[in-house]
Amino acid sequence: MPPYDDWNKIDDEEDEELQDLSIYEGKRDVILFCIDCSPSMLELYDDPVYEDAKTCHLFTALDAAMQIEKKKVIVGPNDSVGILLFNTSRKSDLTRAQGSEIKRNTYIYQPISMMSAPKIQELMQLLEAAREDPSELRKEFPPLEGKRVPMGDVFTSCNWVLRDGAPKVASKRVFLITDEADPHSGPGSRQLITSARTTLIDLTQAGVSVEPFFISTPDKPFNVDLFYSSVLLPNTLAEDEDLETDPSVLPESISISRIEDLLSQMRFHEIPKRAQSSIPFHLAEGFTIGVKGYGLVTKQTKGTYKYFVDMGDRMEVVTSRTVYVDEDREAEVERNKIVYGMDLGATAASRGEEEEESSAPSVGRAGKNGQRVFYTADEVKAFTTLGLEPGIKLLGFKDRSELLFEDNVKHSYFIYPDEMAYSGSKRTFSALLKSMLKKDKIGLVLSLNRRNSSPSFCALVPQAEKADEGGWNDPAGFHLIPLPFADDIRAAPIEEACRASDKLKKSARAWIDKLSVKNGAYPPDSYPNPALAFHNAQLQASAFREEYDPESFDDLTEPKYEMIYKRAGQLIKSWKEDLAHDESANMVVATTGSKRKADVNVDEAEIRSKHEAGALGKLRVDQLKDFLKSKGIAISGKKADLVDRVSGWLDTN
Template identity: 75%
Template sequence: MPPYDDWNKIEEEEDEELQDDSFLESKKDVILFCIDCSESMLELYDDPNYEESVPTCHLYTALEAAMQIEKRKILVGPNDSVGILLFNTTRKAEVNRKQGSEIKKNTFLFQPISALGAPMMQELIQLLDAAREDPNELRTTIPPLTGKRVAISDVITSCNWVLRDGAPKTATKRVFLITNEDNPNPGPGSWQLMTSARTTLIDLAQSGVTIEPFFISTTEKPFDVTKFYSSVLLPSNIGDEDDSDEADPSVLPESISISRIEDLLSQMRFHEVPKRAQFSVPFEFAQGLTIGVKGYGLVTEQKKGAYRYFVDLGDRMEVATARTVYIDEDRQVEVDKSKMLYGMSVGETAATADSDEDDGSGVGTRIVKAGQRPFYTADDIKSFRTLGLEPGIKLLGFKNRDQLRFEDNIKHSQFIYPDEMAYSGSRRTFSALLKTMIKKKKIALVRTLTRRNAQPMFCALLPQEEKADEGGWIDPAGFHLIPLPYADDIRSAPIEKGLRASDKLKDAARAWIDKLSVKNGAYPPDSYPNPALAYHNAQLQASAFREQYDPESFEDLTEPKADMIHKRAGNLMQAWKVALVNDDSADMVSVPPVTGSKRKADVSVDEAEIRSKYETGTLGKLRVDQLKDFLKSKSQPVSGKKADLIERVAEWLDAH
């Protein structure tokens, strides 16, 4: 297996990704909506979301979903880019319209890939408003291709060209394919077209682009993925030659098939945020045996977007570039950060010390005398934190799985997956270790350093086997990287006596809990957004598009539905309360609350301050507890009155 510094290591990944997590915010995400505009997508039907009988079509729903995603991207990802490509249409680009690259025939670039902004979206908003008033507006503006269809290979090729010309090279590039046609290229030659589509898709994947399909399926026209797309879009990673014989090529996850048109936007929001690796490091098994892995965060808090400073230039507003500099107070000049020294801020400063010297470079130096504190460079501080280790994961050993206790999980874990692009054979070696640990019910102990400025940690590797549930969600195969606590991270519980509920009381509680359980036993966090954040984003969105915002229209999806709860389990909850009161094992004696004791203020003073007061004859201004703390630190007796303590401190300072 090639070493880490060998030619096989991809150099495109900048070293800054190992420095901190800021790249998670700065790395751009590019989404290209690829929407089918065929006759079936333009067929009108009554929209159930409106009280009036207003006809709509699948194309309108797809464009509206793209508009909603663009609005959300402006708030949560202002640095991201979005484009819209339409296929199976006869519309041609205008002379004054920027079409980008020469894309295939019967494809039209409605929105080139560019940074999001309100002016760019006005055309799409106006088109949707006009289509709501006149159902035939979309057919007039985007005429469908009749009698034939564009080959999917040409559609994928057009997507590749558009992304190549408009998307940044370091961005995460994805294509959202929306269609309701399960057999786009029927008739003779379909097998050749299917093979061509598969080949172009592999080329697209090798360039770093992934396709996320959204198939529209209705009762009148169900979507059958086995006719075409199951042979083109495989559920496993493209190019995974090791597991290609285990996957069923005729089956695609049901989660990508939209059973109802109303689910299109909600399904897109699950795929809205790309899976970005938090770190990419080598995983060392033993001397000379190393693979590459990527780490992903499973839990991330969504926060408000960072504010920016703007400069008023009169005719326009420009974003101000923020830069942090360090200024020498005496010379009022910028200081080179690489020449800065670090040390504890006590006593006399380096600028006023008698030992200051100038070596001719303009940088003051200070000779550290015996018994005084030293200064350290940035490299020294970095070596203290990382212990001189390079980012990576090193395998230390194995333990039985039952030795990993619940209280060992003090913070949320990360999920690691093999990185075949860093080391050839990483996926095969990773899979072998995973299967063996699952078979033997083992966990691994590793030493972890994920970034260059992080601290080394000891972690447990908990293997996870790939599985799928009834809802179609798949738990990927990989390892959970669980940081292990140190001895002082775990405190003993103050509870001395524990009470256990009886079986009858448990059954009474289980009765109403089952009535209020979430479907499929899984909680979808994307379906219940943070209400404070959602309210803030809704106001920003209305302000950006100059729309009137009605606060009464905001709906808090996290608010409990009290009427439904009482209707389903009100009687059962009342019965459980009665059983709880009458149960002998329940301790109903009220326990007085324990008030927290106040922590004493930090009254300690450093030696430099006491010595300065001694030299000025003001030791009497110190308190008794401060004098005693100083004497304790010097192993001196602390008995006697304040005068005795002052005399004892003075004697020690004279001797030292």
């Protein structure tokens, strides 16, 4: 039976998960790069990295797609990626074989498929050839001259490519890359805009989201109001009336002013936003909206390893499953017959062994003194959830000033309205958010996010939408902060400490200001975990059958000592001198020693020597029990009983 600590870790294979099982939050990720091949995308300009070299926007887009694929093959081998080019006159048999819905002047360079090294190497070879001969891409993908493919046809082709190649349960996204702000500027533009928006709605209803990457240059600025603000669907909490008065729902900041930033922007959108929970939000009796919960902090770990079996001519992945076996009958136990109980410790266990012969433990709510009480999995889950159904219940409001810093002891969840669950959720959610921001209030709620979790009181903290020059930084929504129980926060011991003088503080502040992070922001993507990065670099070299040089690894978290010395070297020296002459530097805080616990462990060789000398009685009771417990022998009874058991085991072994 599992110990008490494992009660909250009951396998929930048959449990109804609280995640939305729709195609929006699938475990797999599918990305279709939809790249424009118009003449402006193939126009050559000086490469900003390599001297005496030419490049183009299409090369940069394909290179960014290749970098994403190389990363996916390590961190997401089950994900799928494809590349669709439009506004090109190249034709392929694959396009005709896919069906008539793959529109003309759209070319499938890479169909939707799982990551593989040969697939990425093919793209790498194309980019190498294009780097040596800048006109290679124009030869490979000749642009469509004099006209453009209607965006409605582009979205239709994307729909069919994803429908035929992507798994049904997956998060499907289209990365749209173009530098043309007004693709339908001629006659009939209104009809083309309507057609594009209609086909985009069809694409969205099929579970596909479109994430644009608009390339803007000084010579050709990108104005989203010309076309895309009327086509792409809104992604804000604005109410319907606001959208009618202001049709521009896309900010100018989504345009990429520097083509070199394309890869960094893609990496920001690379990880799909999967909801951890989809639950109702009860605002009052009979007044409910739907919300989705998202985790803001995730620990990045190494990919899960797999077992393979050699089939002779091929290697296949081993399918693993967990089976519980009864040791006495040596037979598999059905999951619904497994019961759970709490470990009562050595004393109670020993008392239970003495009474084991008289009466066996019964499965129920009460047992004899010293015996464990067992419960079914459903009963254990009822204990953890207190009989509540998953959801969030609004209890009231408080002033924001009443939320203390030390109340945030766990990672918060970010909740966002779910219009698919309850109609009108977005409008109601937006009204509540605006009202709480205006009155500077926070909410107090009772939350149960999943069926196998415990309910907790949480603070509902509103967050207004905040934008910066690089794009939408903070979306509008609520932070759900679990509030601590009384025993979660303990007062720190108050001890006397040395206080630095004002001169020493000023001296330290001088060099700290010189080494502070710009804008007070820390971009985690810019400083990856060096252990994971080193591990992934070796995996990548192994996947592409390349030699890996460990000396070439660059640890981005390593401090830049030369820059530190250049900026604050003299200031740090001055601070050290002030610290050496400060009176508090020579003060020592007296501390009391702690009592060390006696060592109980005794090795088997020493006990054997005591046994041979007939001196087992000189050992302490706790030492005898510790030895018997390590051998799986009962530890009940007096010291003489313990000595007899130890002696009997040593005689037979």
